[in-house]
Amino acid sequence: MTMRSNTKVSLFTMLVLSSFGSMDCQPFARSLLPEDQGLKTEKLTQLHFYFHDTISGPNITSIKVAEAPTTSSSETFFGSVYMADDPLTEGPDICSKLLGRAEGTFMSASQEEVAFLMVFNYVFLEGEFNGSTLSVLGRNAIFHGVREMPVIGGTGVFRFARGYAQARTYSVNLTSGNAVVEYNVYVFHY
């Protein structure tokens, strides 16, 4: 018994090693036809959700992780860096259906007005989008009515994604700093 299973193991090891060996022979780069990869028709999808950024209170989802020595004297919080894991919901109420999360950082990057450099991955949970992500990198001048940020890529159903996200503040508590932001995202993908 022991001998046989040892033989099985070594055969398996040899197969694994030989498949690693053949992988070495793959070219560094080759041309592929998009149709052969299942990439036929590009679709345009609109996503709509509410982003809840809670920086104070019992259920914080966004925390300051760094700031410059001069941040506290800056009217635009210049130099502050936040890390966020913010819920994305169907409606403006935090108790409405959870559609995903926005994981990322935002940093005060302007000395003229409050404007954040946003670096976020949106991780979706809903239906066909479950497990797929979109990456957003852009400028968010939070006191503007509409802020537009580029969607620079994605994974899962959002492979090859490109598009833009529009953010509108739905409500903000200026004392706590907590905000609910409505998002409309327009994205091309396959």
Ligand SMILES: *[C@@H]1O[C@H](CO)[C@@H](O)[C@H](O)[C@H]1NC(C)=O
């Ligand atoms: C904080 O989270 C708990 C558990 O989900 C919830 O019961 C409570 O209402 C939340 N509090 C606030 C202020 O959102």
Ligand SMILES: *[C@@H]1O[C@H](CO)[C@@H](O)[C@H](O)[C@H]1NC(C)=O
């Ligand atoms: C999303 O996918 C996870 C992991 O595969 C699964 O556990 C979960 O039930 C799915 N959620 C929905 C809403 O389909």
Ligand SMILES: *[C@@H]1O[C@H](CO)[C@@H](O)[C@H](O)[C@H]1NC(C)=O
């Ligand atoms: C705004 O935040 C402050 C401080 O957390 C809180 O006391 C107040 O109730 C909040 N206002 C509203 C309208 O939620």
